[in-house]
Amino acid sequence: xxxxxxxxxxxxxxxxxxxxxxxxxxxxxxxxxxxxxxxxxxxxxxxxxxxxxxxxxxxxxxxxxxxxxxxxxxxxxxxxxxxxxxxxxxxxxxxxxxxxxxxxxxxxxxxxxxxxxxxxxxxxxxxxxxxxxxxxxxxxxxxxxxxxxxxxxxxxxxxxxxxxxxxxxxxxxxxxxxxxxxxxxxxxxxxxxxxxxxxxxxxxxxxxxxxxxxxxxxxxxxxxxxxxxxxxxxxxxxxxxxxxxxxxxxxxxxxxxxxxxxxxxxxxxxxxxxxxxxxxxxxxxxxxxxxxxxxxxxxxxxxxxxxxxxxxxxxxxxxxxxxxxxxxxxxxxxxxxxxxxxxxxxxxxxxxxxxxxxxxxxxxxxxxxxxxxxxxxxxxxxx
Amino acid sequence: xxxxxxxxxxxxxxxxxxxxxxxxxxxxxxxxxxxxxxxxxxxxxxxxxxxxxxxxxxxxxxxxxxxxxxxxxxxxxxxxxxxxxxxxxxxxxxxxxxxxxxxxxxxxxxxxxxxxxxxxxxxxxxxxxxxxxxxxxxxxxxxxxxxxxxxxxxxxxxxxxxxxxxxxxxxxxxxxxxxxxxxxxxxxxxxxxxxxxxxxxxxxxxxxxxxxxxxxxxxxxxxxxxxxxxxxxxxxxxxxxxxxxxxxxxxxxxxxxxxxxxxxxxxxxxxxxxxxxxxxxxxxxxxxxxxxxxxxxxxxxxxxxxxxxxxxxxxxxxxxxxxxxxxxxxxxxxxxxxxxxxxxxxxxxxxxxxxxxxxxxxxxxxxxxxxxxxxxxxxxxxx
Numbered sequence: 001x002x003x004x005x006x007x008x009x010x011x012x013x014x015x016x017x018x019x020x021x022x023x024x025x026x027x028x029x030x031x032x033x034x035x036x037x038x039x040x041x042x043x044x045x046x047x048x049x050x051x052x053x054x055x056x057x058x059x060x061x062x063x064x065x066x067x068x069x070x071x072x073x074x075x076x077x078x079x080x081x082x083x084x085x086x087x088x089x090x091x092x093x094x095x096x097x098x099x100x101x102x103x104x105x106x107x108x109x110x111x112x113x114x115x116x117x118x119x120x121x122x123x124x125x126x127x128x129x130x131x132x133x134x135x136x137x138x139x140x141x142x143x144x145x146x147x148x149x150x151x152x153x154x155x156x157x158x159x160x161x162x163x164x165x166x167x168x169x170x171x172x173x174x175x176x177x178x179x180x181x182x183x184x185x186x187x188x189x190x191x192x193x194x195x196x197x198x199x200x201x202x203x204x205x206x207x208x209x210x211x212x213x214x215x216x217x218x219x220x221x222x223x224x225x226x227x228x229x230x231x232x233x234x235x236x237x238x239x240x241x242x243x244x245x246x247x248x249x250x251x252x253x254x255x256x257x258x259x260x261x262x263x264x265x266x267x268x269x270x271x272x273x274x275x276x277x278x279x280x281x282x283x284x285x286x287x288x289x290x291x292x293x294x295x296x297x298x299x300x301x302x303x304x305x306x307x308x309x310x311x312x313x314x315x316x317x318x319x320x321x322x323x324x325x326x327x328x329x330x331x332x333x334x335x336x337x338x339x340x341x342x343x344x345x346x347x348x349x350x351x352x353x354x355x356x357x358x359x360x361x362x363x364x365x366x367x368x369x370x371x372x373x374x375x376x377x378x379x380x381x382x383x
Numbered sequence: 384x385x386x387x388x389x390x391x392x393x394x395x396x397x398x399x400x401x402x403x404x405x406x407x408x409x410x411x412x413x414x415x416x417x418x419x420x421x422x423x424x425x426x427x428x429x430x431x432x433x434x435x436x437x438x439x440x441x442x443x444x445x446x447x448x449x450x451x452x453x454x455x456x457x458x459x460x461x462x463x464x465x466x467x468x469x470x471x472x473x474x475x476x477x478x479x480x481x482x483x484x485x486x487x488x489x490x491x492x493x494x495x496x497x498x499x500x501x502x503x504x505x506x507x508x509x510x511x512x513x514x515x516x517x518x519x520x521x522x523x524x525x526x527x528x529x530x531x532x533x534x535x536x537x538x539x540x541x542x543x544x545x546x547x548x549x550x551x552x553x554x555x556x557x558x559x560x561x562x563x564x565x566x567x568x569x570x571x572x573x574x575x576x577x578x579x580x581x582x583x584x585x586x587x588x589x590x591x592x593x594x595x596x597x598x599x600x601x602x603x604x605x606x607x608x609x610x611x612x613x614x615x616x617x618x619x620x621x622x623x624x625x626x627x628x629x630x631x632x633x634x635x636x637x638x639x640x641x642x643x644x645x646x647x648x649x650x651x652x653x654x655x656x657x658x659x660x661x662x663x664x665x666x667x668x669x670x671x672x673x674x675x676x677x678x679x680x681x682x683x684x685x686x687x688x689x690x691x692x693x694x695x696x697x698x699x700x701x702x703x704x705x706x707x708x709x710x711x712x713x714x715x716x717x718x719x720x721x722x723x724x725x726x727x728x729x730x731x732x733x734x735x736x737x738x739x740x741x742x743x744x745x746x747x748x749x750x751x752x753x754x755x756x757x758x759x760x761x762x763x764x765x766x
Contacts, residue, residue, distance in 0.1 A: 003424070005414075005415070005424075006418075007415060007425070009388075010415065010416045010418065010635075011414070011415055011416040011635060013414035013415055014410075014411075014414060014415070015410055016457065019410075020407060020410050020411070023406065024403060024407065027397075027398055027590070028397075028403070031392065031394070031396035031397060031398070032390060032394055032396055032718065033387075033394040033591070035389075035391045035720060036719065038708060038709075038712075038720055038722075039387075039390075039708065039709075039711075039712035039719070039720075040712055040713070041386070041718055042390070042718070042720075056568035065501075067459065068413035070640070071455075072454075072455040072459075072592070072634070073634035073635050074634060075610060075612035075613065075633045075634025075635075076455075076610055076633075076634060078612070079609070079610045079612065079633075081612065083609075096723075098723070099612075099613060100611075100612055100614075100618070100621065101611075101612035101613055101614045101633070101634060103621045104612055104613075104621060104622060104623050104633070105611045107611075107621045107622055108611050108622070108623065111622070114458050132516050171759075199634075199635070201635060204389065207410070207637075208416070208635050208636065208637050208638050208639055208640070209455070209593075209636070209637025209638075209639065209640045210592075210593040211634075225464045226462070226609055226610075227458065227459055227488075227609075228460065228462065228483075228487035228488045228490075228491050229461070229462065229482075229483055229484035229487055229725075230482060230484055230487075230725030231483075231691075231725070234723065235483070235722060235723035235724070235725050235726075235727060235739075236723055236727050236736070236737045238483065238486045238487060238490045238727055238728065239487060239490055239494075240487050240491065246561065250458045250459075250462075250484070250487070251455065251456035251457065251458025251459060251484060251594075252393075252394060252456050252458075252582070252584060252588075252591050253591065253592070253693070254455065254591050254592025254637065254640070255591050255592075256590050256591055256592065256640075257590075257591070257592045257637070257639075257640070259698045280729075324424075325421060325422065326421075327423075328589040329421075329422035329423055329424075330423070333386065334421070335415065335422040335424055335425070337418060337421055337422075337425075338419075338421065339618060340618035340619055341617065341618070342613030342618050343618075344618060344619050344620065344621060344674075345621065352617045353619070356618075
């Protein structure tokens with residue numbers, strides 16, 4: 001049975017052939033750890049990491065390569081931001097569409113009596129439904145942290161507007177780009193971002209175990225690190241260095257993964273971000289219209305496709321989404337995810353809590369033919 | 384020029400062919416993220432992670448697979464242990480041979496007035512020089528955290544003795560096995576460990592970006608996590624789950640890396656830990672005796688080779704270690720590391736601070752021929 005992968009919001013698949021090649025090359029020809037000074041091969045490993053930083057700086061328009069920090073995944077990046085920047089008495093503004101990677105660390109700090117949280121309301125489409133965001137700002141508001149796009153409905157947040165408000169009110173602006181990095185143009189400087197948290201293995205088409213954040217110099221100065229350890233720098237000191245990127249990068253990096261991530265970003269830049277977005281939007285439109293026309297299926301998220309990523313959540317009357325997902329895979333080879341997608345608040349917002357949804361998420365390697373096949377299978381299913 | 388890699392204490396190289404194959408297979412045939420329920424391929428990814436946990440449980444004699452937690456590297460594991468277990472007013476005992484992965488997080492907490500630290504003295508060979516360890520224990524002593532072996536001198540710590548003392552005095556015992564996991568038999572239960580921090584890319588012969596810790600159920604209950612986020616479990620909750628392994632594993636795991644790590648541990652178990660250790664000890668003996676016989680070279684670390692890993696630090700009279708390392712690589716293709724190796728305290732202990740040492744670290748793929756060649760090159764160098 002032909003397999004159709006539509007779970008790109010969890011991780012993208014397949015990966016560019018160049019990515020696997022770059023990792024294989026690393027293991028076979030380089031292999032060693034980056035080191036300051038030392039032997040040639042170690043310098044080569046160091047250059048791979050630097051080139052990846054430079055590539056991501058170019059991709060996201062980040063002023064300097066050292067402002068790109070590598071982490072294991074976007075969740076770690078968001079925890080670094082939340083726990084490194086927030087202190088006792090701070091107030092945080094976020095939205096009702098966040099992933100648990102934002103909600104859970106915030107709830108932890110709230111529970112410990114350290115911070116208070118305000119949630120910007122969103123409507124049933126998962127879009128921000130609040131005109132006057134500034135009414136939420138208080139004298140102790142330290143941070144505005146929002147997802148760029150919901151992983152449940154694909155709804156895009158008005159990040160330009162939010163960035164301007166944050167700048168005007170001197171609030172730290174943190175963007176969770178888990179669902180958008182690699183598919184949408186994200187301009188770190190234009191958006192007035194203080195911290196851009198990204199993951200390597202979704203839209204950026206890199207391997208799992210890669211991700212990171214870009215940080216403004218202002219925020220980097222203020223932010224504590226969560227992890228101290230060997231950095232290969234100022235090795236005579238028993239204290240963590242305070243310069244970038246070492247302040248936030250301790251222990252051996254996932255150099256092989258970073259080599260793969262760089263190859264994937266190269267692939268995206270060669271294909272063109274706009275080309276990928278247009279391809280995905282085209283498939284989104286076919287899938288969206290097709291789903292709307294199947295009786296018994298409820299489609300969630302923004303009606304205007306320009307306001308969403310190629311992720312669609314549905315429910316079907318009288319059907320359990322887990323069972324639907326199981327049957328789609330077993331009977332038709334269609335891989336989609338069902339449930340709450342680690343975003344309980346988003347489901348409460350759109351009215352699908354606690355049953356959850358069946359989620360289709362398109363990636364850059366999906367085809368029109370695949371989408372038509374999916375629609376045909378759904379039409380045949382007893383809903 | 385033939386290249387000889389002798390920096391296995393930083394990262395092991397080459398890796399078993401099986402490791403690269405397992406990662407390639409993952410990317411080409413599986414690719415997706417582990418998920419609870421869902422489609423078959425996602426279950427396969429979940430099985431890979433579970434099998435790796437089971438394999439490591441067997442390898443380290445850990446009671447249950449869920450007590451194995453995956454992290455990015457051993458530094459992250461140690462930070463989880465230190466910051467998750469220590470609280471205001473606690474006293475910690477460690478040694479004078481620790482890596483900055485232990486020292487820096489401890490110094491951070493000490494600096495913030497949270498903990499106090501006692502250092503067990505070590506002698507010039509880097510061996511524990513204290514008979515009565517219990518004299519360091521106070522009423523508020525919470526943790527004993529020690530490296531299994533120094534990354535500078537290779538000195539092994541008396542972990543059985545330390546484990547018994549910790550158990551007798553109800554102190555949490557944390558072992559940093561960065562230099563030993565994969566080469567020495569480590570029995571989690573026999574050593575009375577509460578937390579075993581390991582890295583995947585050194586002795587375990589896995590890829591960078593892998594590592595983790597094994598944790599006792601008692602410590603797991605008490606330990607806070609450093610990172611909250613999506614776990615794929617109890618997705619209806621805005622709070623982190625409190626069960627293993629999810630409590631400590633948030634966001635997408637490095638599944639490809641974990642697949643590679645499992646293949647590497649399989650390789651080690653097939654070869655036999657004892658066989659690898661004997662091979663390395665044999666090379667160590669040749670290198671050690673050879674180095675001792677070269678005029679002008681000072682060899683550090685235990686004289687008894689059974690008390691060390693196959694890592695040897697040297698200095699040479701009138702020579703800069705950085706320059707020596709550079710020349711060995713450029714003129715003879717020998718890759719070794721020079722400097723402080725992220726362990727300033729260890730160098731203070733053995734008397735090589737702040738210049739550092741030239742470090743040779745043998746791995747399981749090195750050969751007698753290579754070691755003889757290294758000795759020949761060193762004899763020819765003007766020291």
